Amino acid sequence: MADGKPRFKAYEQPAGGWGAAAATAKILLEQSVVAKGSRALLAMNQPGGFKCPSCAFPDAECKKTLDFCENGAKALAFEATKFRVTREFFEKHTVSELMEQSDYWLEMQGRLTEPMRYDAGTDHYVPCDWDSAFALIGSHLRALESPHQAEFYTSGRTPNEAAFLYSIFVREFGTNNFPDCSNMCHEPTSRGLPPAIGVGKGTVILEDFAHAEAIFVMGHNSGTNAPRMMTALVEARKRGVPIVVVNPMPERAFIRFTEPQDIVQMATFGSTPIASEFVHIRIGGDLALLKGIMKVIFEREAQGEKIIDQDFIQQHTVGMDAVRDDALAQAWPEIVRVSGVSEEQIRRCAEIYIRSCATVICYGMGVTQHQQGSKLTQQVANLLFLKGNFGRPGAGISPIRGHSNVQGDRTVGIDEKPSQAYLDRVRDVFGFEPPRAHGHHTVESVAAMQDGTAKVFIGLGGNFVRAVPDTDRSYAAMRKLALTVAITTKLNRGHLVHGRDALILPVIARSEAIRTAAGEQFITIEDSMSNVTASRGVLPPASPDLLPEVEIVCRMARAALPGSKVPWESYIDDYDAIRDKIAEVYPALYSGFSEKIKSPNGFHLDVAPRRLVWLTPNGKANFLLFPGLDVNAPVSDPGMLRLATVRSHDQFNTTIYSFNDRYRGVRDSRMVLFMNVDDRIERGLEPNASITLETISSDGVERRVEGLTVLDYPMPRGSVAGYYPELNPLLPLEYHDKISGTPAAKSIPVRVVGS
Numbered sequence: 001m002a003d004g005k006p007r008f009k010a011y012e013q014p015a016g017g018w019g020a021a022a023a024t025a026k027i028l029l030e031q032s033v034v035a036k037g038s039r040a041l042l043a044m045n046q047p048g049g050f051k052c053p054s055c056a057f058p059d060a061e062c063k064k065t066l067d068f069c070e071n072g073a074k075a076l077a078f079e080a081t082k083f084r085v086t087r088e089f090f091e092k093h094t095v096s097e098l099m100e101q102s103d104y105w106l107e108m109q110g111r112l113t114e115p116m117r118y119d120a121g122t123d124h125y126v127p128c129d130w131d132s133a134f135a136l137i138g139s140h141l142r143a144l145e146s147p148h149q150a151e152f153y154t155s156g157r158t159p160n161e162a163a164f165l166y167s168i169f170v171r172e173f174g175t176n177n178f179p180d181c182s183n184m185c186h187e188p189t190s191r192g193l194p195p196a197i198g199v200g201k202g203t204v205i206l207e208d209f210a211h212a213e214a215i216f217v218m219g220h221n222s223g224t225n226a227p228r229m230m231t232a233l234v235e236a237r238k239r240g241v242p243i244v245v246v247n248p249m250p251e252r253a254f255i256r257f258t259e260p261q262d263i264v265q266m267a268t269f270g271s272t273p274i275a276s277e278f279v280h281i282r283i284g285g286d287l288a289l290l291k292g293i294m295k296v297i298f299e300r301e302a303q304g305e306k307i308i309d310q311d312f313i314q315q316h317t318v319g320m321d322a323v324r325d326d327a328l329a330q331a332w333p334e335i336v337r338v339s340g341v342s343e344e345q346i347r348r349c350a351e352i353y354i355r356s357c358a359t360v361i362c363y364g365m366g367v368t369q370h371q372q373g374s375k376l377t378q379q380v381a382n383l384l385f386l387k388g389n390f391g392r393p394g395a396g397i398s399p400i401r402g403h404s405n406v407q408g409d410r411t412v413g414i415d416e417k418p419s420q421a422y423l424d425r426v427r428d429v430f431g432f433e434p435p436r437a438h439g440h441h442t443v444e445s446v447a448a449m450q451d452g453t454a455k456v457f458i459g460l461g462g463n464f465v466r467a468v469p470d471t472d473r474s475y476a477a478m479r480k481l482a483l484t485v486a487i488t489t490k491l492n493r494g495h496l497v498h499g500r501d502a503l504i505l506p507v508i509a510r511s512e513a514i515r516t517a518a519g520e521q522f523i524t525i526e527d528s529m530s531n532v533t534a535s536r537g538v539l540p541p542a543s544p545d546l547l548p549e550v551e552i553v554c555r556m557a558r559a560a561l562p563g564s565k566v567p568w569e570s571y572i573d574d575y576d577a578i579r580d581k582i583a584e585v586y587p588a589l590y591s592g593f594s595e596k597i598k599s600p601n602g603f604h605l606d607v608a609p610r611r612l613v614w615l616t617p618n619g620k621a622n623f624l625l626f627p628g629l630d631v632n633a634p635v636s637d638p639g640m641l642r643l644a645t646v647r648s649h650d651q652f653n654t655t656i657y658s659f660n661d662r663y664r665g666v667r668d669s670r671m672v673l674f675m676n677v678d679d680r681i682e683r684g685l686e687p688n689a690s691i692t693l694e695t696i697s698s699d700g701v702e703r704r705v706e707g708l709t710v711l712d713y714p715m716p717r718g719s720v721a722g723y724y725p726e727l728n729p730l731l732p733l734e735y736h737d738k739i740s741g742t743p744a745a746k747s748i749p750v751r752v753v754g755s
């Protein structure tokens with residue numbers, strides 16, 4: 001426990017290795033599940049077992065005895081924990097008292113055990129039986145003047161079967177208001193890539209890493225946010241494949257990594273240097289870097305070198321000329337200024353790209369969470385087009401998703417902007433006319449709560465109010481609602497910032513078995529690389545009063561739509577019946593679903609660009625122009641710093657596993673700000689000064705976070721970083737990518753005010 005003064009000492013060991021092994025043992029001990037947890041870990045990510053509830057990195061095809069990472073073990077331990085939040089716990093604590101506690105403390109209280117309803121008279125949650133809970137939800141939803149007054153949130157932990165039924169229930173109810181967690185992370189991928197390559201997903205599969213001749217990792221801290229990806233990077237390095245890492249923070253795993261499953265490395269304390277080129281980019285400098293690399297390619301092509309894959313360009317693409325002219329027009333001094341990267345280093349990166357006949361470019365939030373994140377993803381595609389890096393082994397674009405089924409949820413209908421063709425299929429398969437008007441994404445749903453148009457919020461998983469921007473305004477908006485429903489496994493702040501009426505509905509967790517009248521059921525998950533695999537829980541549910549997400553969705557639907565012709569009850573027991581419906585609504589992707597899913601490693605969904613098929617309006621891969629070099633609106637404040645909000649190594653989304661951040665050398669506190677020493681001195685601050693940070697905005701709203709300790713850290717000048725959700729109060733709701741609605745959480749303009 002902590003959150004006092006941070007202890008800070010640079011971490012010199014390699015990432016992974018014994019540190020990861022020790023952290024795994026420590027978390028199982030802390031949650032008092034050494035035996036139970038170890039047994040479960042043997043089944044995690046294994047055929048016949050369950051899928052890790054944490055990130056969305058795919059499982060290795062060739063199975064090892066252990067196929068999980070340290071952060072997967074933390075997610076499992078927190079789920080399998082011995083600790084319980086019982087009715088006695090809620091009797092003991094008022095909601096106001098619980099609000100005083102840290103996110104970490106709330107999580108550490110353990111698993112929820114039965115449905116609870118908020119009692120405004122006593123400010124306590126009190127037990128509520130399931131029937132009454134569904135009746136309350138039904139009455140609130142049926143009482144709405146319009147179905148658009150309800151917001152239906154989905155967290156990326158939600159499996160395909162529950163997400164699909166949720167999408168049908170909400171559309172039969174009459175709205176497309178589907179705020180979901182991908183709106184806050186890879187929505188620019190889902191909205192930015194389709195105009196370029198025809199799909200809003202990555203085209204790379206895990207095997208491609210074994211064939212790549214060069215790998216770029218942009219704006220992603222893989223050692224923390226997809227640790228098993230390091231295995232693929234270590235193997236690539238051992239093959240001599242150059243790896244270019246682009247990041248404002250010199251993340252430890254890219255400097256040196258010890259593969260925990262490499263007995264020789266573990267026995268000899270050996271490690272592998274990952275980044276052959278570490279590009280210490282300024283926050284917001286990625287566009288300038290990509291254009292710099294393209295400029296080098298076009299310059300050298302013009303000087304007679306045969307670099308560009310002209311056959312691919314002629315046959316498959318349109319629009320290169322405009323992109324070439326724009327790149328050539330960019331002046332090197334400006335490219336260097338905006339990117340913060342030297343021309344020499346950009347030329348080295350270009351050389352690595354040019355020499356490679358098969359390049360993979362991976363990216364994370366460092367590319368998407370900017371005011372123009374969607375357009376930036378298109379520039380990644382532009383670069384890959386130049387050497388025809390699609391449709392062959394070892395090549396392609398790879399957005400690394402952060403939550404286990406966030407991509408799957410979108411594939412099976414969690415989409416506030418559904419296509420008309422999809423809605424026609426829903427009508428044909430389920431016999432009701434779905435709403436055609438686009439609904440709300442996350443930022444729009446908070447805005448609807450603020451202006452009072454939204455009355456009801458239902459959260460299928462997650463910790464919405466803690467994940468969204470502009471914390472103070474979002475809390476106030478949530479508290480205006482008539483009803484909030486939180487369907488989760490553990491206690492979190494989303495239960496404490498609630499509507500006039502509020503319900504907590506506890507679910508069976510990913511690692512726990514689902515038994516229905518028809519026997520044991522399994523769910524399915526689609527990972528970052530479009531693999532769909534089965535997940536069968538192996539542990540007994542944490543309490544006999546938990547329900548699976550599928551049953552909760554079906555009973556909510558029946559309560560809200562008494563006259564519905566959809567056979568909700570039939571899906572409660574038989575998940576194959578749900579998968580058959582998914583196959584009917586998505587025949588191109590899911591035909592034969594129930595058969596294909598029987599394969600131990602699941603199956604791969606079709607991703608058309610892998611077959612050089614472009615599902616774009618013009619049937620081509622499109623070079624798309626992004627004028628200029630800035631991904632964010634310039635800010636004319638001499639004291640301005642660009643703030644990136646990040647996860648610590650002991651964190652998964654808003655779940656806090658401890659107050660430490662091992663790889664960055666921070667212990668005992670999350671109230672820290674990583675700053676370049678010259679930026680600190682320039683502001684007259686002492687080392688480890690305690691400061692207040694303020695957002696630079698013109699909307700008249702004061703946004704401040706106090707009590708941050710400044711840590712001297714190798715950040716590029718003008719760039720700072722700190723943890724979310726603690727710094728979410730600094731992120732204005734309106735400060736987002738206009739195309740996708742994704743908050744620009746990686747480039748918030750701030751300044752230091754007072755210490």
Ligand code: SF4
Pocket residue numbers: 052053054055056057067068069070071072073225226227228229
């Ligand atoms: S890499 Fe991601 S999915 Fe795999 S075990 Fe680790 S946290 Fe889980």
